[in-house]
Amino acid sequence: MISYFRDYADLCFEAFGDRVKHWVTFSDPRAHAQAWHSYNSTWRGKQQGLVGISLNCDWGEPVDISSPKDIEAAERYLQFCLGWFANPIYAGDYPQVMKDRIGKKSAEQGLDMSRLPVFSLQEKSYIKGTSDFLGLGHYTTRYITERNYPSRQGPSYQNDRDLVELVDPNWPDLGSKWLYSVPWGFRRLLHFAQTQYGNPPIYVTENGASQKLHCTQLCDEWRIQYLKGYINEMLKEPLLSHMQMVTEIVVPTVCTLCVLISAVLLLLLLRGQS
Template sequence: MANYFRDYADLCFEAFGDRVKHWITFSDPRAHAQAWHSYNSTWRGKQRGLVGISLNCDWGEPMDISSPKDIEAAERYLQFCLGWFANPIYAGDYPQVMKDRIGKKSAEQGLDMSRLPVFSLQEKSYIKGTSDFLGLGHFTTRYITERNYPSRQGPSYHNDRDLVELVDPNWPDLGSTWPVSVPWGFRRLLHFAQTQYGNPPIYVTENGASQKLHCTQLCDEWRIQYLKGYINEMLKEPLLSHMQMVTEIVVPTVCTLCILISAVLLMLLLQSQS
């Protein structure tokens, strides 16, 4: 499948590369590195574009900031979420905590090798550094605590983490099934990504809130407050010199305002001529 995706990416680079200068290979990663290398070796010299990836992750805050176990659990939450795909790109391998945890659980389950694939030295070298920017999607925050009871389910990504996710009942409820509004978690995630991966250029590729349940008319005040809170938290981060807010909300809004302003100016011009 990786080879097929590389061929598809090459077709897109060839057909649209004279106009498209920012490429995101995946929102849900699969064969990212081959597409990046193909662009880097064949198309970058003449098209001069950038190729990155988009990864989604909520912020994990320790339930008890004085508890080493909760702090470790929150770090594990982030590494299993963002680090799973970002760490190979920026460091050449899966996060150590993933390798340790999944390897140990695989052995306990009687397996001869870890359920987490192992990169060869050649693969590590091939994957590392394959991103010109980091696309980051974020929506909400969870309190994280160490799980102190055995899971009744079989092997899974969630069970490998050995943690529990909690929501503070005081966090604003948007009235939808997900998410809750926790703007300060956005700033902390951005800071984590910058410090963890060497301060890469970051594009916020996803952020927003889903439709309220049982909302039969235009009632967007809650969404305005959500976006305002998250954008303000992004602007507070002093390290965000490279950051740009590129969301499904901001770009259409700016385009709409430009069209409206142009229409008003055109109308005034026609009136002055008449």
């Protein structure tokens, strides 16, 4: 299927590339790398476009921010969600916590090898760096804690994570059982992606609220509030980049200038005294 998708992507690049300059290979990850390489080697020079992928992830907040186990569980939640597909693209391999956890679970189940596939060195090199931007889908947040009881499930994605997802009953309910309005989680996810993957360009490709009530007239105030809250949190995130720039570039530069100016003034003072 990977080669078939590459052929389909090439057809799209050829037919629409003179007008389309931003391509998202998948909203659900599959044969991404070959499509990126095909565009990079054949079409980028003449079309000057960008190719990325869209990955969906909710934010995972530790139930107890002072508990190392809850903090680890929340990190695991994010790595099993966003890191599962983003890490190979940005770092060349699955997150270490996935390899460790699934390898251990596989051994406990009597398997000779991990249920998580292993990338060859050639595959790691081929996949790493295949993204001009990160498309990020996000809707809601969960509180995460370590699971301290045995799972009744057999081998599964849920069982491999060993964590429990909780919601705050005070979060606004938007109708769908899984969807709660938690705008601050969006900002934290954006910051996580920014710092985890080397500050890539990020496009928000999915966000919104489902229908809450059936009505014949305009009655979507809850959706207005949802979008307003999430957009405001998204607008706050670039401030972190500017603050980081101030911390890493401006502050050291100013300090250096202050030292140089002080040295010059000291030399002038010494010359004046002599």
